[in-house]
Amino acid sequence: MTTHTTRMLIIGSGPAGLSAAIYGARAGMKPIVVQGLQPGGQLTITTDVENYPGFRDVVQGPWLMQEMQAQAEHVGTRMMWDMISSVDLVNGSPFKAIGDSGDEYIGDVVVIATGAQAKWLGVAGEQTFSGKGVSACATCDGFFYRGKKVVVIGGGNTAVEEALYLTNHSDDVTLIHRREELRSEKILQERLFADPRINVLWNKTVDEFLGDEKGLNALRLRDTISGEIQDFATEGAFVAIGHAPATELFKGQLEMDESGYLVVEPGTPKTAIPGVFACGDVMDHTYRQAVTAAGTGCMAALDAERFLGTLDFAKDAVQA
Known part of the structure; x- marks a missing residue:
């Protein structure tokens, strides 16, 4: 077992975690990023990215995350290929955090950027056509x-909001729901039912x-009452049954x-908990965009720097 110490420990390596690392490294905090189960986050399974600022042409999600990581490393971030299995935040x-590798990570501040994953239906063809007509983000x-x-x-707020949003691009939007209400x-339902395009x-x-x-x-659809099967033609399907934030690690703390x-x-x-910051999709159930995740990662690093400054001042005062 190896012990790694840092002023800033970042758990997660998507846009939020890497943005926090870039700002943290530039502030001299020598951050360590523990990359987790999916290094680079959800953008690594996204093909065309057309809405991230700074790129006139479409860029690829994996490439964008590689560039973010390279920038973070260039300014002094250490990337660790490990997954945190336990943390001690309450003391x-x-x-302190322990990785699957058995290594121990100790940070004066912790930035949590573990993200969230879209929930999928888990039926045939869903992953086959992911990025080729199937998406979880309108x-x-x-x-x-x-x-x-x-x-x-879907049938919740996310599904209705996605359907309403898609009318900006399509005049033929269908919402498919397994129940009868x-x-x-x-208020969202009223907007949905009032829109002739849906x-x-x-x-x-x-x-x-x-x-x-x-x-x-x-799509091959099954009627939940009659059991009748029908094929429904479509060029794009958006699965909107919610997201699951990666927060199991922090339960009880x-x-x-x-x-x-x-x-x-x-x-x-x-x-x-003073000194513990959360950024990106792990704390954002509203926007869930790469650019907003990056923004909150920046905020986490700036607030972490201020916290450490206060901590250092208090220690100096005691020693004096």
Whole structure:
């Protein structure tokens, strides 16, 4: 077992974690980033990225994350190929974490950037056509389906919001829900039902995503009441059944909302434990964009720098 010490320990290596690392390294905190199960985060499984500022042409998600990591390393970040299996946050700074490797990580501050994963249906063809007609983010990918026939699968707030958003790009949007009524807020339902561009298919589940080498072209639907099977033609399908934040590691130590997202002080990345900050999708169930994740990563690093400055001043005063 090796012990790694740092002023700033960052758990997670998506846009939030790497942005925190860039700012932290430039501030002289010599951050360590423990990359986790999916180094680079969700963008590494995203192909075309067209909405990240600074790029006129479409860029590839994996390339963008490689560049972010290279920038973080260039300014002094240490990247660790490990996954944190346990943390001790309640005893205050310095904080301790243990990796699957058995290594121990000790940081004066901790930045949590473990992200969230979209929930998938888990049916045939879903992963085959991921990025080729199947998506879990209309805000990210809706632009690529302008003028095309698209569907949204789900019945909660996320699904209704995605369907409404897609009307910016398509006049033929279908919401598919397994029940006969939606779970979303009433005001969202009113907007949905009032929009002539949106049709709703009730009591339907997706059995399979269908397509060919060009991509998705249909869904195989099952009626939840009659059991009848039908194929529904579409060029784009957006799975909107929620997200699962990666917060299991912090249960019993940090406050979470009813969906499992970390609770922070409004408008900041500060958790209830001084010196522990949360950024990106692990604390953001509203926007979930790479650029907003990067922004909160910057905020976490700036607040961490201020915290360490206060900590250092207090230590100097005691020694004096």
